[in-house]
Amino acid sequence: MTATPVNRSKGRSNRGLKGLAGVLFFVCLVLFLMAIEQKQAVEAWAAVRDGAAPAVSRIADWAADGASKGLDGLKTAAAGTPDSRPTATPNAVVLAGEFGPADDLTRETVGSATFAGATIRLERGETLRTRPLRIATGDQAYNTLGETFAARLNARPDAQIELRAVVPNDRQAAVPASPLCKGEAPGVVAVLHRRDQVELMMFRERTIVGGETPVDALCGVWRFRAR
Known part of the structure; x- marks a missing residue:
């Protein structure tokens, strides 16, 4: 053997x-x-x-x-x-349509907002063309003070906030300055959509939203409700 x-x-x-x-x-x-x-x-x-x-x-x-x-x-x-491969959930709701101001500050500053795909049109004349950045959760900080999206937007810690970059349209070389950002160009918007409510946070250009974001990078926070 x-x-x-x-x-x-x-x-x-x-x-x-x-x-x-x-x-x-x-x-x-x-x-x-x-x-x-x-x-x-x-x-x-x-x-x-x-x-x-x-x-x-x-x-x-x-x-x-x-x-x-x-x-x-x-x-x-x-x-x-x-x-x-990851797919969208069957009950995912696409943000689209016209939303009216839900508080006095929003009514006086931006008026209503219309969401159509990547475009956000504000009643006072601003039109923002956007592209997706990432999804942030409510418990994530958006500035150096450690303030979270959940605290600012009265949302759950696991709420999903959509971060979008503001980009120039086809006829623009750069995003124009906006009075909503104290004369600077907007760079990022954070959008929270909850049923008939939408909260919109705007940050100035060249901002990477997170725990190292300067406090003064936030241009404003506005709230809307579906009409």
């Missing part, structure tokens, strides 16, 4: 491929963080961690299994299955 030789080369190869996948991910992550501003690094890391970690895990498993099906197998591992 003769002993059957153990094939260790495949195991070593699989471990090598798995290690290589991990090293490549780490290098790409470092280069990505070096390419953005330091203040955005934490947010960027959270996005990379939540979005890319599952894909990296699948790629590592693909490598450990012997890199089956070659390049096609790698693409499948990176993409994952359609069912595993």
Whole structure:
């Protein structure tokens, strides 16, 4: 009776491929963080961690299994299955339509507001074109005093506040200055939509909303109710 030789080369190869996948991910992550501003690094890391970690895990498993099906197998591992991708909840409500002022300050300052896709039109003449930034929760601070969205907007700690960047329209080279921001251009709006109510916070340009935001970066807070 003769002993059957153990094939260790495949195991070593699989471990090598798995290690290589991990090293490549780490290098790409470092280069990505070096390419953005330091203040955005934490947010960027959270996005990379939540979005890319599952894909990296699948790629590592693909490598450990012997890199089956070659390049096609790698693409499948990176993409994952359609069912595993995040989707909007069935009862998600799209913010659209006209909302009237819900308090005297809003009535005197901006009047009503109309939401149409990425555009916010204010009755007093302001039209804001926006693009999505991220979702903040109510318990997150929006200035250096540690004030939270929940406290300012009388919202739940887990309320979802939509942060949008204000961008120039097709005929503008830059976002124009606004009297709502003391003569400066608005840069970010925070929107909280609750059934028939909408709260809108506006921040001046070049503001990264968070715990390091200067207190005077907030231009105003206005409240609306559906008509």
